[in-house]
Amino acid sequence: MTDLSTSETKPETIPMHMTSGSAIIESSELGKGKTVRTPDKENRPVRVKARDVSVFYGPKQALFDVSIDIPAKAVTAFIGPSGCGKSTFLRCLNRMNDTIEGCRVTGQIELDGSDIHDRDLDVVELRARVGMVFQKPNPFPKSIFENVAYGPKIHGLARSKSELEGIVESSLRRASLWEEVKDRLHEPGTGLSGGQQQRLCIARAIAVSPEVILMDEPCSALDPIATAKIEELIDELKQNFTIVIVTHSMQQAARVSQRTAFFHLGNLVEEGPTDTIFTSPKEKRTQDYITGRFG
């Protein structure tokens, strides 16, 4: 699985030009940096580093040599036409592809400098560190409290009942859901509205205090108002978490993300600061996509 070795040690930053319309386009020069600069002009440490990741479903290759650096405490958006491999790549980051029969991943992915495919790293631990929010809200058919408490419970994060209750409350607060559900914590989570359910799923994910939260089109099943709430929430969450979001909406990517990666036919075509990608993409395919010529 680890075909390539990573030998990056130089603490270089990636030079970027933030101003839109800038004539000089930054190239992220993968493999050189320890930090990535995002449009708020900060150099952020690299949290997740992927090198030459390819994914096969049976004999069919769905992802071709994807390499990318994902900065900490920022939102990275994956965009691209349907079927281009965004979800596939996202699932590599917490090894959810392991659960798919016949799926094979090659290449190297590091989380905070350690290989996630390492034998010493338990996949259960990895998923506690890299949480996931899915396209369709999928709360457990249990109470709201149980939904949020489940992660801390199985990972043994709470030593007492009151501590667990504390975790549940703070997670729901951070997911801006507390005010809406505090009086009905013991009612089923499936009884909430779609938007509330998705925020519950976010609360459930952050209850384990992951370092990275992966979101696969978290708003595609929601109405515009619920979508706006989730986007607001994502913006707040980036203070504490590294967020990777797959979205089919370019407006959403532009609104919430600091960096954007454009995928096409299983290739990572281009990635960089969001405004650069949207205003002056380097590749013609990116240009065509963001101007709506295909997809």
Added chain:
Amino acid sequence: MADHFAAVLNPPSDGSAERLARIRAGLKSRHAREWRFRAYGIAATAAAIAFVVILFAMIFAKGLPAFWQAKMDLDVFFDPAIVKVEPKPVQQEGQSAADYRKAVLDWERAVTLVNWNRVIEAAVRAKAPGFQIDTRQVLTVVETNERFVLRDMFVENPGLLGQTVPVRMLASANVDNWLKGTIDRSLPDAQQQLRDQARGLADQLYADGTIGMRFAWNIFVNVDSRSAPAAAGLAGAFVGSLYMMLVVILLSVPIGVMAAIYLEEFASKGRITDFIEVNINNLAAVPSIVFGVFGAAVFINWFHLPLSAPIVGGLVLTLMTLPTIIIATRASLRAVPPSLRAAALGLGASRTQMVFHHVLPVTFPGIMTATIIGVAHAIGETAPLLLIGMNAFVASVPATPFDQSAALPVQIYLWQGNENRNFFEARTSAAIIVLLALMLSLNAMAIYLRRRLERRM
């Protein structure tokens, strides 16, 4: 986009009348087809319901009368002239327990040797004073086991000597037939089951209320009987079936559910799992009698488990039920949305935690229903039980699953073949009603539990 909206908002005006006409022309045949299809559906449903109604009507029409049978209220005089026995021994001082037991047994033997039939005869004659009838004929009116009932009463309470007590006795099966009209009254005497005098006595006692149709508790509390058909009951078969059900539930549920979970959630899909799947499906289609042959060969010849025992029946029925439970459990596991599994795994739950915390709870109602339906099916099964000796005549209630026992479906089969046809026809249907009631209550339980569990979620 814009063109499309325009087309919807401003339909082309020319030719629209012709278009409408075309749609209308087709409408009639479309409605006709719709109507025909509904008619087929209604006919099919009606046919199915008719079969069920006819089945139940036949069984109930035949079986219900058997729950009321001819019983006679007699005043039994424990005549000291007939019941000539010593007083029941009491333990003497210095007498060993063994000696005392022996003395009691000797006394009981003496009680058994008393001619209880004479006591019965006297009690019957007392109800019809002056009726001309021989002793032999009198005794054909009363079921033959009643003398043992009197003996047991006396052993229980020796103080009855010299007293007269009211006793409700079973009339014989032939009296029951005669009074219910299950035998043609116009047949000549030679073809009747009761002789002329006994028929007259039965009619007279029935007319004066000594004999009446009373609820037949004996069906539920007695075991099968050959010598006293009127006393034959289902207690042994019922308990035997319950034991088998217990064995089936205790074995097939854990084994079946674990196998299904393993195959569905843990085993990697491939040739081997496909092969196993095909074979489980085949097993579900194996005729039940084959399981009986297998059970006789393996459990009885090889493991030397007892013949006619509910444990063996239970094991055989478990084999038969397993594929049903595995298939149904796998189906309900497969129906669990993948998003639920993804949610659990995405949070870092292990596969086992995912299965036991999230998948099983939602499939539980399905598994439960499958189990109960499988078990209900199993306890109605007859063929395999015939091959492991459960068609033997067993006149006792099994104390453990290892004792010889009858079983409800086999009891039905045995009664159906009883030579006392006109009496046992009704009794067979009564046994069917009991078996059906057991199954329907199991199904009702399944529905109830399912509703409750579903509401809780």
